[in-house]
Amino acid sequence: MLIDFSSVIPAVAFVLYVVFTGFGLAQHRRESVCWPFILYMAFMTTWSFGSLMMHANTGLFTPLSWNRLMVAGLLGGPISIVHSMLHLARVKRRRFRGLLGLGYGVYLFLLGLNLRGLIVTAAWFEGREFHYTLGPGAPVAYALSYPFLVAGIVILVRQLSRSDDPFLRRKLVPPIVGACVMLVGVLANLYHPVGRYPVDLLAATINAVV
Numbered sequence: 001m002l003i004d005f006s007s008v009i010p011a012v013a014f015v016l017y018v019v020f021t022g023f024g025l026a027q028h029r030r031e032s033v034c035w036p037f038i039l040y041m042a043f044m045t046t047w048s049f050g051s052l053m054m055h056a057n058t059g060l061f062t063p064l065s066w067n068r069l070m071v072a073g074l075l076g077g078p079i080s081i082v083h084s085m086l087h088l089a090r091v092k093r094r095r096f097r098g099l100l101g102l103g104y105g106v107y108l109f110l111l112g113l114n115l116r117g118l119i120v121t122a123a124w125f126e127g128r129e130f131h132y133t134l135g136p137g138a139p140v141a142y143a144l145s146y147p148f149l150v151a152g153i154v155i156l157v158r159q160l161s162r163s164d165d166p167f168l169r170r171k172l173v174p175p176i177v178g179a180c181v182m183l184v185g186v187l188a189n190l191y192h193p194v195g196r197y198p199v200d201l202l203a204a205t206i207n208a209v210v
Contacts, residue, residue: 001058007056010049010051013047014048021041024037034087036084039083039084040084044073046076047076049070049073050072051070062123064120066123071119076107079145081149081152085155089168096155110137110140114137118136119135119141146186149183156179
């Protein structure tokens with residue numbers, strides 16, 4: 001089992017997202033549960049747990065198996081965070097029902113590519129160094145999935161510019177900053193020398209703290 005930067009970061013993220021999920025579910029005592037937020041937390045928890053088990057190299061299943069679990073959570077991040085941000089911004093979801101439906105449809109399609117091994121074709125360790133090989137589905141995954149994260153940022157920025165409510169403006173700024181950080185971090189996966197470290201999850205953890 002490897003305990004270093006690459007395994008500690010996802011471990012911290014996993015704990016944070018479990019705590020945030022519990023906090024979100026606890027809201028039912030005072031108000032209705034924000035299910036888009038819970039779904040977002042579920043995807044992030046899956047992402048961080050898969051990354052933890054993959055980078056820790058515990059010997060339980062293969063790094064590629066854990067990578068596919070991690071990618072299943074990662075791919076759900078963009079559409080679920082957009083859904084959560086629309087709820088947070090008090091945008092009438094009826095206007096964006098088609099966008100959300102398309103987003104979840106794209107997620108199911110990409111999940112199929114992931115399970116078939118077309119996004120990451122190999123993941124292994126050489127000593128303590130983690131390596132992976134992207135498959136032909138990786139560019140497709142980025143091209144179809146992450147425009148939804150960009151769309152969420154644009155929607156929030158427009159909502160921020162139009163709102164005169166100081167409380168709402170304070171609520172919107174952190175998600176916008178966090179989503180931008182997350183976007184840059186996840187794109188780092190395309191560059192192998194950086195992507196073999198959990199920089200994407202570090203960005204997602206910063207997003208969670210923000």
